[in-house]
Amino acid sequence: MQKRLANWGNYPAIASEESSFTQEEQLRNFVSTNHELIARGNGRCYGDASLGKHSISMLKYDKILSFDTEKGIMECQAGVTLDQLLDILVPKGWFLPITPGTKFITIGGAVASDVHGKNHHVDGAFSNHIIDMDVITGTGETITCSPNQHTDLFWATCGGMGLTGVITRVKFDLKKIETAYIRQTQIKAKNLEDVIRLFEEYKHYTYSMAWIDCLKQGDSFGRSILIVGEHATPEELNAKQAKAPLTLPVKRKLTVPFNLPSFILNTLTVKIFNWLYYNKNLKREINNVVPYEPFFYPLDAILHWNRGYGKAGFVQYQFVLPLEHKDGLVAILKRISDKGWGSFLAVLKVFGNQESLISFPMEGYTLALDFPVRKGLFEFLDELDEIVLQYGGRLYLSKDARMKQEVFWKSYPNAEKFAAIVKQYNNDKRFTSLQSERLQLTR
Amino acid sequence: MPSVLILGAGSDMAVAIARAYASRKYDLQLAARSGQALIPLQQDLQIRHSVNVTVHDFDATAFNSHAAFYEQLPVIPDISICVFGYLGDQEKAETNWLEAERIINSNYTGAVSILNIIAERYITKGSGTIIGISSVAGERGRMSNYIYGSAKAGFSAYLSGLRNRLFHKGIHVMSVQPGFVNTQMTQHLALPPLLTAQPEAVAAAVLKAADKKKNTLFVKWHWKYIMLIIRNIPEGMFKKLKL
Ligand SMILES: Cc1cc2nc3c(=O)[nH]c(=O)nc-3n(C[C@H](O)[C@H](O)[C@H](O)COP(=O)(O)OP(=O)(O)OC[C@H]3O[C@@H](n4cnc5c(N)ncnc54)[C@H](O)[C@@H]3O)c2cc1C
Numbered sequence: 001m002q003k004r005l006a007n008w009g010n011y012p013a014i015a016s017e018e019s020s021f022t023q024e025e026q027l028r029n030f031v032s033t034n035h036e037l038i039a040r041g042n043g044r045c046y047g048d049a050s051l052g053k054h055s056i057s058m059l060k061y062d063k064i065l066s067f068d069t070e071k072g073i074m075e076c077q078a079g080v081t082l083d084q085l086l087d088i089l090v091p092k093g094w095f096l097p098i099t100p101g102t103k104f105i106t107i108g109g110a111v112a113s114d115v116h117g118k119n120h121h122v123d124g125a126f127s128n129h130i131i132d133m134d135v136i137t138g139t140g141e142t143i144t145c146s147p148n149q150h151t152d153l154f155w156a157t158c159g160g161m162g163l164t165g166v167i168t169r170v171k172f173d174l175k176k177i178e179t180a181y182i183r184q185t186q187i188k189a190k191n192l193e194d195v196i197r198l199f200e201e202y203k204h205y206t207y208s209m210a211w212i213d214c215l216k217q218g219d220s221f222g223r224s225i226l227i228v229g230e231h232a233t234p235e236e237l238n239a240k241q242a243k244a245p246l247t248l249p250v251k252r253k254l255t256v257p258f259n260l261p262s263f264i265l266n267t268l269t270v271k272i273f274n275w276l277y278y279n280k281n282l283k284r285e286i287n288n289v290v291p292y293e294p295f296f297y298p299l300d301a302i303l304h305w306n307r308g309y310g311k312a313g314f315v316q317y318q319f320v321l322p323l324e325h326k327d328g329l330v331a332i333l334k335r336i337s338d339k340g341w342g343s344f345l346a347v348l349k350v351f352g353n354q355e356s357l358i359s360f361p362m363e364g365y366t367l368a369l370d371f372p373v374r375k376g377l378f379e380f381l382d383e384l385d386e387i388v389l390q391y392g393g394r395l396y397l398s399k400d401a402r403m404k405q406e407v408f409w410k411s412y413p414n415a416e417k418f419a420a421i422v423k424q425y426n427n428d429k430r431f432t433s434l435q436s437e438r439l440q441l442t443r
Numbered sequence: 444m445p446s447v448l449i450l451g452a453g454s455d456m457a458v459a460i461a462r463a464y465a466s467r468k469y470d471l472q473l474a475a476r477s478g479q480a481l482i483p484l485q486q487d488l489q490i491r492h493s494v495n496v497t498v499h500d501f502d503a504t505a506f507n508s509h510a511a512f513y514e515q516l517p518v519i520p521d522i523s524i525c526v527f528g529y530l531g532d533q534e535k536a537e538t539n540w541l542e543a544e545r546i547i548n549s550n551y552t553g554a555v556s557i558l559n560i561i562a563e564r565y566i567t568k569g570s571g572t573i574i575g576i577s578s579v580a581g582e583r584g585r586m587s588n589y590i591y592g593s594a595k596a597g598f599s600a601y602l603s604g605l606r607n608r609l610f611h612k613g614i615h616v617m618s619v620q621p622g623f624v625n626t627q628m629t630q631h632l633a634l635p636p637l638l639t640a641q642p643e644a645v646a647a648a649v650l651k652a653a654d655k656k657k658n659t660l661f662v663k664w665h666w667k668y669i670m671l672i673i674r675n676i677p678e679g680m681f682k683k684l685k686l
Contacts, residue, residue, distance in 0.1 A: 001631055018630070020627060020630060022458070023480055060455065060458075063484055064486060064487045065483055065486050066486060066490070067490050077483065088491055
């Protein structure tokens, strides 16, 4: 049946035929007898990566296959969400090795985007923790791949946006935790220079990220709050927390029930929001111990906050610049503040060194900004793309809905190699998405 | 530990029911044509809920195997749920007996065969609950699916008679009419969203109604009234409609 599908940014939206499976045999059959397919997890990528003519919903492919509580190894089907996994892992003293800023994504989505977390500089991306996985490729066969088995398929699947086939099973390692709490420190930074200095100073912390106010000019240009954290030890908990150090946080849910009119999000409201956010921390530095949920997933507390951007939707613009070019950040933020097109969320993170075929992270700084879709936006973002290219950076495919083809081919050094591997496993273009068409990834 | 037997455990609705009972710490016996195919679900339930789960081969249309199937179950389950069914292809079944037979056997004859065996066991034991998932399609035959509908009608009548008989032996029988459910069986049909239930909602409703010892359950309350209307349209008028 035709269904209207859109991902987290609500842009673009298309009519798609959706199918879902619970048995591998049926899925394999379906893949080998159909064309123009793309796997879809929970639709939490922002743009058009999991949109296509026929989408294969993986959400019912959600069985946990094994959990080694001694060694910390999880094996599950690709449609399991991080949310479901945390419910099982945390009470047993384990945590996800890598988690993005939302827990409502599937494991297949985590692999296909090769997601990064606040700990990239220490623990790398999701691909660094995979033991092995199964992929149903364009020939309709299931291939097991890993860093030492079918390595070309493995590396092209990590960050490969579903173009090598359907990931069905993933086995990966976990992180030992003693408590379900995080010892966090929040530090106010006066401006961009200050926050970059703080990132260096605090780089021994496992988790770090900063919220930037990107509308401030002058001395306060780039003022931010750096947030760093570590999994708390039992000794660091207060008496109440220590009673049950590994209990799951209570599930509380607020929701934005419908699309807000877009005029609510204009420059003024962004300024007010940022002012409040910055000033809610009165002291320069705050130290406390908090449950892991607000630390990792502050936005998940408000389900469907994406509807706050109105019907036209929004795009997220996330780029990374090599470490030696952090001055590029200034150039880009300046363009945004001059334009006055701020964003509620401007998140700055640092990436560590990573070898990758097609994954997004590289050693350097990454910034993510939201922009409501409006007239002139895409032209403006094309201008920002030029600056990103000029500084040797690139854009995150999982957030992208509009990048021009040339930008991709110029900025991903292994693009040709990736496309060649995709061709081999996805021969007669069985897997295609709006994104792969736009960027000509399966040509 | 209390336990549940689920017949036809591979379907979306069955998975949701299995998860709901597992989260209440029931042990589970899962049965489907290929027990092997249920292994991922078995692992999943064991890991998530720390309950015991066994898997079994069960073919609703292989009537002769039903007694032996039931004999080899590890324990007599407290609750037995008949979830299996086969929608089939109405048009094909009109001219192809094999298809018609498969629809009838999967939805009616097979269910009668296994539930007869279960009923006898429960009578000897003096307790038990039987839940049958029937269909609103059994309320009145319509041109678009009357082979399936007539088999479900038979099943509904069977359950109602069984309920009547077993009531006197302290055994509870519940029939469920889920209406449209968003499952693999229906994913290519354009179902009206307001009338379509998610499998998880069906499961929650089934557990709640079983706790309260309800006799019949319409999962979305609208269905009760829709079927009331559909049942009461005079036949002379009904036959002219293209339903
Ligand atoms: C609030 C928010 C915060 C975020 N924060 C971060 C962050 O900090 N770091 C980060 O890296 N990302 C972040 N993201 C992006 C998100 O982690 C990725 O987009 C992720 O891939 C979404 O997964 P999904 O299961 O929703 O998949 P979808 O969005 O449905 O699909 C994403 C891609 O994965 C492919 N895919 C999905 N399942 C399979 C499968 N089984 N087999 C093959 N391909 C598959 C799709 O084809 C598509 O290309 C964030 C997103 C949101 C909404």
